[in-house]
Amino acid sequence: MKIVFMGTPDFSVGTLEKLIEAGHEVLAVITQPDKPKGRGKAMQHTPVKEAALRHGIPVYQPVKVREPEFIEILKGLNPEVIVVVAFGQILPKSILEMPKYGCVNVHASLLPKYRGAAPINWSIIDGEEVTGVTTMKMDVGLDTGDMIMKTAVTIEKDETAGSLHDKLSMAGALLCVETLRKLEDGTAVFEKQDDSLSNYAKMLDKNLGKIDWRNDAAYIERLIRGLNPWPSAYSSFEGKTLKIWAAEVIEDEADGKAGEIVAVTKNGIQVKTGKGILEIRELQLEGKKRMEAGAFLRGYPVAIGTILG
Numbered sequence: 001m002k003i004v005f006m007g008t009p010d011f012s013v014g015t016l017e018k019l020i021e022a023g024h025e026v027l028a029v030i031t032q033p034d035k036p037k038g039r040g041k042a043m044q045h046t047p048v049k050e051a052a053l054r055h056g057i058p059v060y061q062p063v064k065v066r067e068p069e070f071i072e073i074l075k076g077l078n079p080e081v082i083v084v085v086a087f088g089q090i091l092p093k094s095i096l097e098m099p100k101y102g103c104v105n106v107h108a109s110l111l112p113k114y115r116g117a118a119p120i121n122w123s124i125i126d127g128e129e130v131t132g133v134t135t136m137k138m139d140v141g142l143d144t145g146d147m148i149m150k151t152a153v154t155i156e157k158d159e160t161a162g163s164l165h166d167k168l169s170m171a172g173a174l175l176c177v178e179t180l181r182k183l184e185d186g187t188a189v190f191e192k193q194d195d196s197l198s199n200y201a202k203m204l205d206k207n208l209g210k211i212d213w214r215n216d217a218a219y220i221e222r223l224i225r226g227l228n229p230w231p232s233a234y235s236s237f238e239g240k241t242l243k244i245w246a247a248e249v250i251e252d253e254a255d256g257k258a259g260e261i262v263a264v265t266k267n268g269i270q271v272k273t274g275k276g277i278l279e280i281r282e283l284q285l286e287g288k289k290r291m292e293a294g295a296f297l298r299g300y301p302v303a304i305g306t307i308l309g
Helices: 010-021 047-054 068-077 119-125 161-185 217-226 293-299
Strands: 002-007 025-030 035-037 042-044 081-085 103-107 130-137 146-154 233-237 240-250 261-264 269-272 277-285
Touching: 002 010, 002 047, 010 025, 010 047, 010 081, 010 161, 025 047, 081 161, 103 161, 119 130, 119 161, 119 217, 130 161, 146 161, 217 233, 217 240, 217 277, 277 293
Parallel strands: 002 025, 002 081, 081 103
Antiparallel strands: 035 042, 103 130, 130 146, 233 240, 240 277, 261 269, 269 277
């Protein structure tokens, strides 16, 4: 098929690569504008742009896809289908209705659950055991289009947002190739979403990572995994920010206040929560490297009774 591909972050790259590998003709890649990054503020290409350039595919980076000038460029490309994977802009009706097969989106949840910007993270934070990827024919709503295909992925006990991201990216790439095959041969089945079953996976920000030790240990542990690698869960220790990268729930209870260090073992730092104890296993103190708690404790004394946060 003749495809225009719209995507921006790492999550999108796998799908672009699989479409090329499957023999589709990618006419152009549309991605977000380059942004300055790092101390030197050098302009950095998006991951999708990097992939497109490696394959010699023309790249367009409109500030707004709804601008008439860009819509004329799309019309000139005349794609049979537009594939959209974590692009980052809302598409107007004029684009959605342009291609023969419409616009197909790869979304990182089992729709209608977890519509929105951060389905991978929230599926972990909320304690889901299974998530997945859905392909859908896009409409003017936010992730509300008719579903075409789904594939489920198990969320492991130690799953982080980073590891789940990689699994879903590959699952979505394979599912998109199969979806396009069904669209082309006329066997695709479209299923309307039940809006009553939808949750909104709101965008992440750094404040979300601030740990409230009054919450249950189980919730805090999921928050840590769900925000790893970004924006990360954190507390404060002796006036410095303490990022927590891995922890384990201990069902025991202990006297003291929420956030109080109640024990220090060779493997971790045990903190009282609203329910249960959380043992910090991997951490990063402000100005220090990320390390296992055991290594941290060998160089940094931690007193029982210290309050985090």
